[in-house]
Amino acid sequence: MDLIEPFTADEYGTVTIGKWGGWLVQVTPMFFGDRLVLTPENCPLVYDFGWCFPKGPAAYAAARAWDPETEADPPGYTKRATGARRAGQKADEGSPGREYAEFLGAVLGVDLLGE
Secondary structure: OEEEEEEEEOOOOOEEEEEEOOEEEEEEEOOOEEEEEEEEOOOOOOOOEEEEEEOOOHHHHHHHHOOOOOOOOOOOOOEEOOOOOOOOOOHHHHOHHHHHHHHHHHHHOOOOOOO
């Protein structure tokens, strides 16, 4: 993941802290906690993947410690906000980039992964 420093925040308090595989890595405030999300760079008004954390620095710390190339989920999340991956699934079994390519390929009727 490529970290963006200094971090940038939008008018809703969502902080963009990095980029990875076509996604923005962001932390967005929620009512009772914070959410680490992967937002498509080309469609920043939605997010594809999200993980809930307690209020405070936990989501930021998890994002900095997380290697999405080798780990399916960031460390320490309390709840997965999206159902795209199963708990314990390794990144090579279901990374966000692979899942999106499989989904988009199925919609378009093409093999985007070259398999």
